[in-house]
Amino acid sequence: MRLSGWVHNRRNLGGLLFVDLRDHYGLVQLLARPESPMFEPLARVSKETVIRVDGTVLARSPENVNPELATGEVEVEVTDLEVLGTCPELPFPVFPEDATSEDRRLTYRFLDLRRERMHNNVVLRSRVIAAIRRRMTELGFNEFQTPILTSSSPEGARDFLVPSRLHPGEFFALPQAPQQFKQMLMIAGFDRYFQIAPCFRDEDSRADRSPGEFYQLDVEMSFVEQDEVFEVIERLMTDLFHEFAPERETTSPFPRIAYRDALTWYGTDKPDLRAPLRMADVSELFAKTDFKAFAGKRVRAVAVPGIADRPRSFYDSIGDYAVEMGAQGLAWLKVDESRQFSGPIAKFVGDIAEELLAETGGEAGSGLFFCASDTDEQINRIMAPVRVELSRRAEQFEENAFRFCWIVDFPMYELSDEGEIEFSHNPFSMPQGGEEALDNQDPLDILAWQYDIVCNGVELSSGAIRNHQPEIMYKAFAIAGYSREEVEARFGGMLRALQYGAPPHGGIAPGVDRIIMLLADQPNLRETIAFPLNQNAQDLMMGAPAPVSQRQLSDVHIRVVPPSDQRKRS
Known part of the structure; x- marks a missing residue:
């Protein structure tokens, strides 16, 4: 052999x-x-x-x-x-897989990919993408490629710009998403499109966001409403997660949670439903009490069943965790078998005891935790992670499951810091109620046909039923302060297409990198991408970005101007 x-x-x-x-x-x-x-x-x-x-x-x-x-x-x-x-001395061992700094791993990524875990992750990525293509084709979708060199988008994140050699002073942009092109495909008569689409955004890195480029399963459908988009994606995700993680439970249909309910119950629009606990707004109840620490504050509560017998140290440890998350402290109560309260603030809640239990869902044997702050936003930043940590420490967290949900009913508009009305999510979405809602409702009460799909606290994608009627689009933008002329200048291509018989259509674009991160049970996207940029948006292996020659710059009519602080130093 x-x-x-x-x-x-x-x-x-x-x-x-x-x-x-x-x-x-x-x-x-x-x-x-x-x-x-x-x-x-x-x-x-x-x-x-x-x-x-x-x-x-x-x-x-x-x-x-x-x-x-x-x-x-x-x-x-x-x-x-x-x-x-032959092989010289290694910069880090391939076997055993000792801990090594991420920058060193990315500099020698060809060695890092020899490690069993990374090798398996990249193979998993290939298999998942192949399965997505197979399943989307079985569902009647056609895969089309859209341009990589396109025009700059006036909305969203920063573009990566590509200077034109043939057209001095003009630029292409790498697509942040194929959004307008896939809508054009619907207008052209292709009713079920998908693509494993590369997208490019000049934005900062996070654990669930790769700087520079990422891939998404881009999907668009004609003659559909929200339910039909959900049906396709639920079937795809359920089958995909069953295939690649059969040992972890995945159930459908996915629950639908209104955006405002998600913020109230979970403190985030990306809730991890493996943690079953919900928060309740008890601000009005505490306004009836003499508890001065909560006076004039927004107050949220979480009831945790079956923990009344836990020692004081358990409750104090949750308070310590909340302080790490930015809280001033965390008040708590125990509810004994006769539904009597004990704990540091028990003497203040006697008059609202039954209302408090009813509002929070508390019961005999529960523990109740309270957080107060000046704004809902501040409470949410604290209590969203505290809710999950509480579930873990109370041993009520589902470790071996994928819990999907839809976040729906996003507000179409919100107030800016300056008090002006602006789009809150996606300006090209159809408002619920259509033109009548735009004409007759308070803008801040108008909901949009927009939705997010979330799994285990990770947002996989946003999507929407599109605004396919130009006159409704003009009105929607007018409410946000855009003139008709400005809309035409910014979105003329899309508007022109919509005027030539556009079908109702909608879609979504789940992040492929995030799907694989969940299936591989990895802490960040870079562990599932063969050659990612580091957190500073650098390719340490290939040495990019890097200066180019003056001749290359001249070819594309570009002159580099150093930042002002660099000019001063020189």
Whole structure:
């Protein structure tokens, strides 16, 4: 037998030399005996050297079978050896997978990808994308490619700009999303489109956001309403997560939660429903009490069943966690079997006891936690993570599940910091109630046909039923302060297309990177992307971004102007 691969590990046991040989498909154990001419050459070969061996396949004795290895019942006694690629001292070990700084891992990503975990993540990515394509085709969708070089978008994140050589002073932009193109496809008569679409946004890194570029499952459908989009995506996600994580529960249909309810119950529009606890707004109840610490404050409460017998230290530890999240403190109460309160603020709540239990869903044996702050936004920043941590520490958190939900009924408009009406989510969405709502409702009461899909506290995507009627679009933008001329200047191409017989349509674009991050159970997106940028939007392996020559700049009519502080230093 002839085998080729990388030297993964080497062991000299009782005079017998064992070498683990690794390739894309796994490991096989090589064997050399002391009397073999292959013993010394094989013993000198360093880890991660690429070798080719010829040898004889031997069955392992029953006590030496390795059930953790696909080839664990056999080994290969080496009869010939050739070194195909030498390897110097490694900057970090491939095996064992010792902790290494992320920047070093990304600088030597080709080595990092040899590690079993990273190798498996990238293979998983390939398999998931192939499954998405297969399932979308089975659902009647066609895959179309949209342009990478396009026009700059006046909305959203910063564009990556590409200067034009043939048109001096003018620029292409890399697409933040294929939004306008996929709507054009619907107007052109292609009723079910999808694409594994590359998107480019010049924005800061987060654990669930990769700077520079990312991929999304871009979907658009004609002649649909919200329910039909949900039906397709629920079927896709349920089947996909069952296929790649069968040991973790995924159920459908996904619950639908109104945006305002999500903020009240969970403190976020990206709730982790593995934590079953809900918050309640009890501001009005505490306004009836003499508890001065909550006077004039917004107050949220969480009732946790079955923890009244926990020691004081449990309650104090939750308070400490809340302080880490930015709280001044966290008040708490216990409810005994006779529904009597005890705890630091028990003397203040006697008059509202039953109302408090009714409002929070508390019961005998519960513990109640309270947070007060000047604004709902401040409380939400604190209590959203506290709610999840409470569920974990109370042992009421579903570790082995994927819990999806839809966030629906987003407000069409909100007030800016200056008190002006502006779009709150997606300006191209259809308002619920259509033109009549725009004409007759308070703008802050108008809801939009917009929705997010969330899984385990991770927003996978936003989507919407589109505003396909130009006159409604003009009115929607007018409420946000845009003149007709300004709308035409910014979105003329889309408006022109909508005037030529546009069908009702809607869509969504779940993030492929985020889906794989969940399936691989990884802490951030970079662990599931073969060659990501680091958190500073740099490619450390290839050395990008980097200066280019003056000739290259001249070709595209560009002159680099250093930042003002750099000019001063020079």
